[in-house]
Amino acid sequence: MEQMKDLSDSDEPTFGESRLVSELRELRLSRSEPSYRLLADRTGRSPSTINDVLTGKRVPGWPVVRDLVSALDGDLDHFQKLYELGRSERLNLAGRADELKSELRLPVSTTTTDSSTQVVSHGGSVIIQSGAPASFNPLVMFAPADLVTTYEAACLAYASGAYLAVLTMVRSIVEAVCVRTDVGPDSMRGLALLAKREVLPQAVAVRGMSIVRRASAAIHGSEVASPVDAAAALAYVLTLLSLVYFINESGS
DSSP states (O other): OOOEEEOOTTOOOOHHHHHHHHHHHHHHHHTTOOOHHHHHHHHTOOHHHHHHHHTTSEEEOHHHHHHHHHHTTOOHHHHHHHHHHHHHHHTTOHHHHHHHHHHHTOOOOEEOSSOEEEEEEETTEEEEESOOOOOOOGGGGTSOHHHHHHHHHHHHHHHTTOHHHHHHHHHHHHHHHHHHTTSOSOHHHHHHHHHHTTSSOHHHHHHHHHHHHHHHHHHTTSSOOOHHHHHHHHHHHHHHHHIIIIIHHHHO
C-alpha cells in the first residue's frame, strides 16, 4: 500500500516537505529526466504516484522517497534527512528541525516580532510563505511586476542554495523579455535581435546567450548548476531588466 498523505487546498507543505519535492525534481532533471512510466517500472510504484510526488500534490512516506531516490541513483542519507526535516516540522519539533537544517546547510526560518518568513523552492518556482512584505525594489517602478517578482524569488532561491531553480527562473525571465519586446520566444535569436535594434549592447546580448546556454544545460542535466553560474545569471538578468525597461524606456 502506498504511504502518502494528500494535501488539501488549505494544507500547505512545510519547508522541509517542499524542499524534498524540489530536490527530487532536480535529481530527476540531473538524470536526463526519465519518464514517470520508467520511474514507475524501476520503483514498483504506479505512474500516478510518481506524478503526485514530483508535482507536490501528495506528501510521500519514506518508502516511496527511498525507492524513488534509489531509482535515480541519489544520495539516500541526504534525502532521508530531508524527509525527517519535513516530518519534524509537521510534528512541531522545532529543535530537531533546526538540527537537520544545520546538517543539510539550509537556512533556519527567520522570525521577527511581526511574522516569520520561509523560502520554499519548487524546481522552477519559489514561494514565500507567511512572510512580511518584501523590501522595496525600484525596478518595479519600470519593469513588469511579475518579472521583478520572479527576479526577487530567484535571489531568495540563491540564498537557500537552490541554484538550479535560479537558472530556471532566469531563463524564463529572458524568454519573457524577448516575447514582450516582440522578438519572439527564442531567447538566442531574440537577444541577437535586441542587439541589432540597439536595445542591448552587443556584449550584453552575447553574455546573455552564454547564460541561457548554461542554464539550459543545467536544466537538462548535462551540467551541474553551480553557485557561480547562478550568481552570474542573477547579475545578468538585473542588467537586462535595467537596460530594456529603464534605460531604453527613459530615453525614448
